[in-house]
Amino acid sequence: MVIPVGTIFGARNSPSFYMEAGEARAHLAMHMPNAAAIPLQDLATQIVLPPRPSPATAATFAQAVADSQHSGIARPHGNDPEQRLPSFVDDSASAHTRQHIQWCINLLVWAARQLFGFPHEAPSRPPCINPTKWLTLVNFILKFLGFLIDTCRMLIIWPLDKLDKLAKLLDTLSLEQSTPAVSSSPRQLARILGLLRHGAFVAPLGILQTLQLQFHLNDLVSKARVTPQQQR
Amino acid sequence: MRDLASLRATLDHDLYNPRWCRLIGLWIPHDPTITICTDAATGGLGGWSTELPHMWRLSISDVQSCSFPIFGLLNTHNYFESFAEHRPIHINLLEFVAIFLDLWIVIRRLAHLHHTLPSATPHGGHRILALADNTSAVSWLQYATRTKRPVIRRLARFLTAFLSSPFPAQLVRVQGRHLAGKLNVEADVLSRFELAPSWESAMQQHSVLAPLPTCQLPRELLSLLAYLQ
Numbered sequence: 001m002v003i004p005v006g007t008i009f010g011a012r013n014s015p016s017f018y019m020e021a022g023e024a025r026a027h028l029a030m031h032m033p034n035a036a037a038i039p040l041q042d043l044a045t046q047i048v049l050p051p052r053p054s055p056a057t058a059a060t061f062a063q064a065v066a067d068s069q070h071s072g073i074a075r076p077h078g079n080d081p082e083q084r085l086p087s088f089v090d091d092s093a094s095a096h097t098r099q100h101i102q103w104c105i106n107l108l109v110w111a112a113r114q115l116f117g118f119p120h121e122a123p124s125r126p127p128c129i130n131p132t133k134w135l136t137l138v139n140f141i142l143k144f145l146g147f148l149i150d151t152c153r154m155l156i157i158w159p160l161d162k163l164d165k166l167a168k169l170l171d172t173l174s175l176e177q178s179t180p181a182v183s184s185s186p187r188q189l190a191r192i193l194g195l196l197r198h199g200a201f202v203a204p205l206g207i208l209q210t211l212q213l214q215f216h217l218n219d220l221v222s223k224a225r226v227t228p229q230q231q232r
Numbered sequence: 233m234r235d236l237a238s239l240r241a242t243l244d245h246d247l248y249n250p251r252w253c254r255l256i257g258l259w260i261p262h263d264p265t266i267t268i269c270t271d272a273a274t275g276g277l278g279g280w281s282t283e284l285p286h287m288w289r290l291s292i293s294d295v296q297s298c299s300f301p302i303f304g305l306l307n308t309h310n311y312f313e314s315f316a317e318h319r320p321i322h323i324n325l326l327e328f329v330a331i332f333l334d335l336w337i338v339i340r341r342l343a344h345l346h347h348t349l350p351s352a353t354p355h356g357g358h359r360i361l362a363l364a365d366n367t368s369a370v371s372w373l374q375y376a377t378r379t380k381r382p383v384i385r386r387l388a389r390f391l392t393a394f395l396s397s398p399f400p401a402q403l404v405r406v407q408g409r410h411l412a413g414k415l416n417v418e419a420d421v422l423s424r425f426e427l428a429p430s431w432e433s434a435m436q437q438h439s440v441l442a443p444l445p446t447c448q449l450p451r452e453l454l455s456l457l458a459y460l461q
Contacts, residue, residue: 062255063355067263148247149256154356157253160245167243170236196239202254204392204401209239211389 021115029111036103041113043129044106046136049098053152062154093144095151101138146198158199166195189217250402257356258405264361265354266342268334269411271365271419272326278422279334280444284341288333288447289422289434290454298454325383327369329457330423331362332391335406337447343399357403363411364419370408386460 032038053061064070096104109129113119116128140151148157169192176188193213200206242251270279277295280287301321338360346353364370372379372388379385395406413420418438421428428434435442 062257065257065262065355069261069263150253153248154256155248155253156256156259157247160247163243163245163249163252167240170240170243173236174240192236199252203252204254204396209236211392213236 025108025111025115028114029107032107032111035107038107038110040102041106041109043109043131043134044102046134047102047105048137049101050137050139052098057152061152064154093142105138147202156202158202162195162199166192166199169195186217189213193217250398254402255357258359258403262356262359264359264407266338266358267361267363268331268338269363269416269419270327270330270334271416271423272323272330273420273423274323274326275425276423277326277330277333278419279330279337280418280422280441281334281338282440282444284338285444286337286341286447287422287434287441287444288337288449289425289431290333290449291425295454298451298458300454300458324366324368325387327364327366328372328384328387331364331369331373331408332387332457333449333453335360335362335391336394336453337449339394339400339404342404346399346403353403357405360404360406362406362408363416364408365411365413365416367410370410373406373408383460387457390457390460 029035094104094108112128117125119127142149142151143159146159146162148159149155150157169188173188173192193210196206196210196213200210242249247253266281266283268279268281270277272278274292276289276291278287278289342353342358362370362373368379372384373391375388379388395401395404400406418441421434421437422441428437431446
């Protein structure tokens with residue numbers, strides 16, 4: 001008998017219903033009538049907004065364009081709260097305009113507690129949103145699945161630490177290649193390949209280079225595969 | 233290894249390095265800003281678009297004159313010719329080449345527009361939708377690995393390389409979608425010289441083609457594609 005003792009979000013061994021609770025929470029928050037009447041949750045009161053952008057910074061903001069597939073928030077500045085319901089990026093991430101973000105976060109916290117229980121209902125159980133892990137600074141840049149998302153410039157960015165890591169691996173490889181006595185190992189190339197493959201999500205250049213590196217790696221592996229007869 | 237050195241040169245300490253970030257708008261489904269329609273037949277290739285007005289066509293003899301191998305490529309689905317060198321090129325490959333050629337025309341013009349008038353580039357970038365009535369060619373447009381045939385793989389990688397160059401990579405998203413053959417009538421007329429032997433007859437049959445300027449393709453491009461075969 002095999003008992004899974006750990007799992008990765010969305011992995012093959014995670015239960016098929018792993019997103020149902022998240023979807024239910026999102027649906028509740030997005031379609032709650034009279035949402036403005038919901039009392040402000042403690043976590044929502046703690047949030048801190050970043051400084052307002054200067055006019056020069058605001059001028060660099062990317063413009064979102066509505067079309068038939070993305071109509072956007074119907075009336076983000078309207079008085080009707082039902083027209084300002086939060087839009088979910090994920091079951092744990094959301095975005096809204098500056099003036100409505102606190103209200104939006106309040107609704108997200110309330111919806112989670114509505115589904116999984118309010119802290120005061122079962123004090124012995126850990127709360128569904130851990131206050132010690134609650135980041136109070138609301139930011140327009142967030143890290144999600146290893147990428148930075150800049151909601152002002154509407155960009156997905158490969159983080160600098162990943163760029164640095166790739167640069168170091170390439171420098172090591174270059175140094176080894178320039179030394180005749182030292183050769184690169186397939187494992188080393190595979191590490192570069194894996195990292196580059198991750199970055200290729202935002203850099204189409206990386207797709208091409210991962211293909212080329214893969215061919216180089218295949219060559220190295222095929223050359224390194226020496227049969228026992230050849231060894232003799 | 234030379235490519236890795238050029239890759240290393242792009243790894244500077246700039247968070248907004250355009251090579252390592254991409255517009256969110258290019259990742260999520262959006263309405264296309266430019267739609268292109270292409271078709272290929274055993275007698276020729278053709279394509280057109282109204283958003284970036286153009287139309288083009290090539291007869292199979294034009295293609296052949298650029299050393300493009302029309303016969304001799306392995307076509308395992310052709311059971312009528314016993315010798316490989318007598319088997320004509322597979323239609324799927326021609327369809328893919330037609331998509332490639334139209335994308336080349338469109339992206340080259342978009343790059344020219346972008347460099348002369350950057351403000352003309354729409355917010356969120358250009359989203360090109362390539363419509364073709366061949367599901368294999370459309371899938372190769374997205375994933376080069378969907379075929380084991382070296383010819384297709386080389387072409388698909390060449391297309392990836394073309395789309396990875398700085399302008400299209402940062403501001404253009406290309407998507408493919410299958411269009412039923414009976415709806416692809418304009419491109420059908422352009423690719424079939426027996427249906428429309430001249431530009432005039434093609435325009436008479438489909439009024440949507442009438443205002444579109446015709447495009448000529450450079451021999452160098454066709455020869456380059458022929459070299460990949």
